Amino acid sequence: MRPLSYARATDAAAAIALVAGHPEGAFLAGGTTQVDLTRQDVLRPGLLVDINDLPLARVEDLPGGGLRIGALARMSDVAQAPAVAARFPMIS
Amino acid sequence: MNADTVSLPAVHGSKAGTVVLSVNGQERELRMESRVSLLDALREHLELTGSKKGCDQGTCGACTVWVDGRRVLACLTLAVTCEGREVTTIEGLSADGALHPMQAAFVDRDAFQCGYCIPGQIMSAVAVLKEGHAGDDAEIAEWMSGNICRCAAYSNIRAAIRDVRDAAGGER
Numbered sequence: 001m002r003p004l005s006y007a008r009a010t011d012a013a014a015a016i017a018l019v020a021g022h023p024e025g026a027f028l029a030g031g032t033t034q035v036d037l038t039r040q041d042v043l044r045p046g047l048l049v050d051i052n053d054l055p056l057a058r059v060e061d062l063p064g065g066g067l068r069i070g071a072l073a074r075m076s077d078v079a080q081a082p083a084v085a086a087r088f089p090m091i092s
Numbered sequence: 093m094n095a096d097t098v099s100l101p102a103v104h105g106s107k108a109g110t111v112v113l114s115v116n117g118q119e120r121e122l123r124m125e126s127r128v129s130l131l132d133a134l135r136e137h138l139e140l141t142g143s144k145k146g147c148d149q150g151t152c153g154a155c156t157v158w159v160d161g162r163r164v165l166a167c168l169t170l171a172v173t174c175e176g177r178e179v180t181t182i183e184g185l186s187a188d189g190a191l192h193p194m195q196a197a198f199v200d201r202d203a204f205q206c207g208y209c210i211p212g213q214i215m216s217a218v219a220v221l222k223e224g225h226a227g228d229d230a231e232i233a234e235w236m237s238g239n240i241c242r243c244a245a246y247s248n249i250r251a252a253i254r255d256v257r258d259a260a261g262g263e264r
Binding site for chain 1: 100104106127168172173175
């Protein structure tokens with residue numbers, strides 16, 4: 001893995017500003033894909049902005065029957081969410 | 093958005109810096125680069141080699157530890173992201189050399205052959221009970237599916253989990 005810098009964001013505005021302000025900035029949520037592909041040299045972030053302290057783990061119903069899945073919702077939590085199991089079983 | 097109005101957090105540069113980790117109840121200060129995985133921090137920097145490096149790509153589960161009580165794959169977690177959180181490894185599962193009930197159940201049930209995957213299996217097994225995902229064998233198998241055992245000791249691993257579940261009076 002190449003050298004990289006790291007910051008932990010305390011709010012969404014700071015996270016966006018940090019990523020936008022760095023030519024190789026990227027968000028870091030659960031890391032399953034970001035860390036794996038960075039290690040394999042497929043992704044080459046110079047700065048990872050950790051968003052794990054942000055309140056983005058919810059699975060919310062939207063008007064019209066849709067769902068909004070937060071960027072920090074773990075896949076196991078999404079699979080278990082009642083609305084997902086009932087209406088979107090393909091991703092459960 | 094005007095970035096000038098946003099208060100930005102400190103950036104850890106790409107060079108080695110100080111990272112403070114709380115592992116098994118002990119604060120440990122390390123010097124490492126931001127790119128170091130939690131698994132390498134545990135094994136190479138803290139000499140806690142119970143967590144195993146099987147695939148190093150999040151596939152096998154041999155590196156399973158808990159961060160703030162939740163099971164995670166240490167190979168896909170950057171150590172620096174664990175600052176301010178509590179990391180628990182297989183070494184911290186029980187105190188004073190006594191076996192945790194799940195460890196004892198794995199021994200009783202002979203729930204392994206080579207044993208390489210077992211630290212991760214046990215960290216997941218204890219978590220599965222806490223999560224309430226051990227109602228029957230199918231549910232245990234589903235929620236243990238992130239932990240691969242190439243010796244295929246699965247039936248005995250499930251038996252060990254059932255034993256601890258039943259000894260505790262059902263799911264916790």
